[in-house]
Amino acid sequence: MAADSGAITNEDSESGEEEGKHVKPFTPEKAKEIIMSLQQPAIFCNMVFDWPAQHWTAKHLSEVLQGKQIRFRMGTKRTDTAPQFETTCSYVEATLEEFLTWNCDRSSISGPFRDYDHSKFWAYADYKYFVSLFEDKTDIFQDVIWSDFGFPGRNGQESTLWIGSMGAHTPCHLDTYGCNLVFQVQGRKRWHLFPPEDTPFLYPTRIPYEESSVFSKINVVNPDLKRFPQFWKARRHMVTLRPGQVLFVPRHWWHYVESIDPVTVSINSWIELEEDHQARVEEAITRMLVCALKTAENPHDTRAWLNPTEVEETSHEVNCRYLNGAVSAFFDHYGTPKVVETQALSTNGEYVIKEELNVHNHMEVEQTSSHNLTLGTVKQEAASPFGPDLVPVIPGSQEPPSERGGMFESDGEDFVGKNGKRFGKLHYTKRQRMMSESENAVVEQIASNSTVAPSQTFISTDDLLDCLVNPQTLLLPSGAALA
Numbered sequence: 001m002a003a004d005s006g007a008i009t010n011e012d013s014e015s016g017e018e019e020g021k022h023v024k025p026f027t028p029e030k031a032k033e034i035i036m037s038l039q040q041p042a043i044f045c046n047m048v049f050d051w052p053a054q055h056w057t058a059k060h061l062s063e064v065l066q067g068k069q070i071r072f073r074m075g076t077k078r079t080d081t082a083p084q085f086e087t088t089c090s091y092v093e094a095t096l097e098e099f100l101t102w103n104c105d106r107s108s109i110s111g112p113f114r115d116y117d118h119s120k121f122w123a124y125a126d127y128k129y130f131v132s133l134f135e136d137k138t139d140i141f142q143d144v145i146w147s148d149f150g151f152p153g154r155n156g157q158e159s160t161l162w163i164g165s166m167g168a169h170t171p172c173h174l175d176t177y178g179c180n181l182v183f184q185v186q187g188r189k190r191w192h193l194f195p196p197e198d199t200p201f202l203y204p205t206r207i208p209y210e211e212s213s214v215f216s217k218i219n220v221v222n223p224d225l226k227r228f229p230q231f232w233k234a235r236r237h238m239v240t241l242r243p244g245q246v247l248f249v250p251r252h253w254w255h256y257v258e259s260i261d262p263v264t265v266s267i268n269s270w271i272e273l274e275e276d277h278q279a280r281v282e283e284a285i286t287r288m289l290v291c292a293l294k295t296a297e298n299p300h301d302t303r304a305w306l307n308p309t310e311v312e313e314t315s316h317e318v319n320c321r322y323l324n325g326a327v328s329a330f331f332d333h334y335g336t337p338k339v340v341e342t343q344a345l346s347t348n349g350e351y352v353i354k355e356e357l358n359v360h361n362h363m364e365v366e367q368t369s370s371h372n373l374t375l376g377t378v379k380q381e382a383a384s385p386f387g388p389d390l391v392p393v394i395p396g397s398q399e400p401p402s403e404r405g406g407m408f409e410s411d412g413e414d415f416v417g418k419n420g421k422r423f424g425k426l427h428y429t430k431r432q433r434m435m436s437e438s439e440n441a442v443v444e445q446i447a448s449n450s451t452v453a454p455s456q457t458f459i460s461t462d463d464l465l466d467c468l469v470n471p472q473t474l475l476l477p478s479g480a481a482l483a
Contacts, residue, residue, distance in 0.1 A: 022050070024148065025389035032150020034385050035179065035248055035271065041193050041237060041393035042386070044149075044246040048183055052143035053156070054244060057186045058163055058263045062096035064137065069093045072123040074116055075168065081224035083171045083217065086307050087208045092116070092123070096163070099123060103165050103263060122259070124168035127309060130156040146269055149181060149246075154269065162266040169258035172202065172216040176279050178270040180249035184241045187261030192220050193237040193393060196252040201234040207462045209290045210307035211283055220256045239393045241266075247393075251275065277330045284323040290465055291319055305462075 025046055026034070034042075048054060074090045094102075094112040102113040103123070113123070134140050134156070141156035172192070194202060203217040218224070223231050240260070241247050249255060251273055291314045294305045302314065312318070386392050 025387075028148055028150040028152075030150075030385075031148065034390065035149060035181070038248065038385070039250055040195075041191075041239070041250060041253060042248050043239065043241065043391045043393065044248065045244075045389045045391065047148060047246055047389075048145075048244060051145050051148075051183075053183070053185060053267060056143070056265060056267070058096060058100060058265055061161075061163070061265070062100060064140070065096055065133070067095050067097070068133070069095060070099075070125045070128065070133070070163075072099060072125050073168075075122050075124070077120055077122060077167045079222055081219050081222050081227075083215070083219045084169070085171055085208050085215065086210075086309065087303065087305070089308075091308070096125075099125070099163070099165075100263070118165075122165045122167035122169075124162070124164040124259075126162050126164070126168075126170065128161040128163070130159050130161065133161060144183070144267055144269075146181065151271065156267075159267050159269045162264070162268070164259040164264050166259055166262050168264070170256065172218060172220045172254055172256035173213045174199075174204075174252050174254045175270065176212045176214060176252070176283055177276045178273050179251045180247075180268055180270055182241065182247040182249065182266055182268040184243050184245050184247070185265040185267060186243055187259060187264035188243075189241045189264055189266065190258050190260050191239050191241055191247065191393075192256040193239075193249070194220075194234050194254040195237075196254075198234045198254070199252075201230045201232075202254055203228050203231070204466065205462065206286060206290055206465045207294075207305050208307045209287070209294070209305055210309055211287060213307070216254065216256075221258070235395045237393045237395050277333045280326040281323070281330050284319070284326040287314075288316070288319045288323060292316065293465065 026044070031044070031047070070093070072092045072094055073086060074092055075084050078084075092112045098111055098113065102111070102116070102118060105118045116123070130141060130144075138157075144156040144159050146154035146158070172194075174196070202220075204214050205217050206214065208215065218228050218231055220231075220236070225231060239247070290305075295302070295314070298304070306314065
């Protein structure tokens with residue numbers, strides 16, 4: 001007798017289970033809703049199992065790039081209390097194949113890494129923009145599918161690649177633009193995160209200067225609490241990001257990121273936010289002040305204060321054009337009525353731009369946005385999106401669950417710790433895009449007739465610039481801080 005047509009066979013059951021494994025837990029619309037409303041870091045699980053980029057190991061990428069030279073940042077595996085800023089690192093041009101050979105500790109006396117003992121140094125190919133790295137292989141952009149998170153058309157073209165050895169890390173900082181999505185491809189990375197409201201306890205600084213990055217003076221994995229006593233108040237959130245997981249970092253969350261496996265590969269994308277329009281104006285003003293003060297102090301050496309990632313000109317003329325571009329873009333976006341009076345005063349070849357800006361309407365927009373944000377937070381509390389496929393990063397240490405079916409199993413032991421470029425870096429032509437042709441009028445620097453000697457007082461230019469990010473703090477010579 002034929003089997004009942006309504007019966008469920010073992011084959012049907014297995015097929016259903018297999019099909020269920022390939023259903024993503026969030027639709028693109030839901031994922032974007034979460035990203036745009038969530039105010040704390042969280043890990044998305046089971047969202048990228050079908051991305052071709054999940055196979056982008058360092059070995060695979062070395063074959064794809066076929067001997068292309070990449071810049072590696074070289075840092076020391078030291079344990080002192082000072083942050084290892086990029087200005088203190090050295091740099092090596094090498095292929096991924098040469099990096100992998102050195103990283104296996106099989107390097108000979110020749111080669112680009114010959115001066116770096118693998119037991120004492122780490123290497124980091126960070127901030128590698130796809131548009132530059134794969135300029136002749138643009139088809140590879142499609143291997144990264146950020147549209148799964150609700151951003152149609154967004155792929156590798158708006159992404160950066162990070163490849164590092166064990167110990168490679170990024171100093172603690174916050175990004176002034178956007179929020180961040182980070183896809184872990186190979187190896188594990190430990191993230192130490194701190195909320196924006198803890199900024200005073202992180203002792204922020206703009207030196208070294210990098211557009212869209214505010215650094216902390218503290219080595220958060222080995223803090224000097226005598227010099228920075230307020231740091232103990234900071235609420236550390238720590239998580240280990242594993243292959244196949246995507247970390248969401250909300251706007252203005254501080255983060256220190258370190259590689260804890262022999263080789264790590266990550267892909268990230270900074271997502272633009274409404275607040276970025278005002279942030280670009282603030283960054284343009286900051287850039288003008290930093291460059292003016294630091295070049296006056298020492299006009300011939302920018303390496304001591306300018307991050308190596310800043311490759312564009314720092315002249316007053318360029319900075320003025322950038323500021324005007326940011327202000328114009330701000331008004332163009334909000335449609336705010338503006339009164340702009342431009343005077344080109346030519347005296348011995350010198351020009352001055354004077355602008356009077358009405359930002360009343362923008363303040364109304366800002367207040368409305370803040371109100372909506374509060375309402376969004378209340379709704380979020382009423383219906384939490386968290387579960388096995390969206391794991392919140394909470395104060396202290398937490399490990400997200402392994403991916404389904406062991407697809408992304410760890411190759412090392414779990415870490416249990418103690419308590420835990422740049423939307424502005426999306427494209428190297430960001431400033432050119434922000435400036436219209438009408439803003440390219442020549443603005444020459446008003447040079448001083450006298451040489452300004454470095455200050456000999458207790459308050460240095462670095463201390464003064466710290467007030468840009470933490471004006472409530474008075475820095476004392478000892479490095480202590482008073483509110």
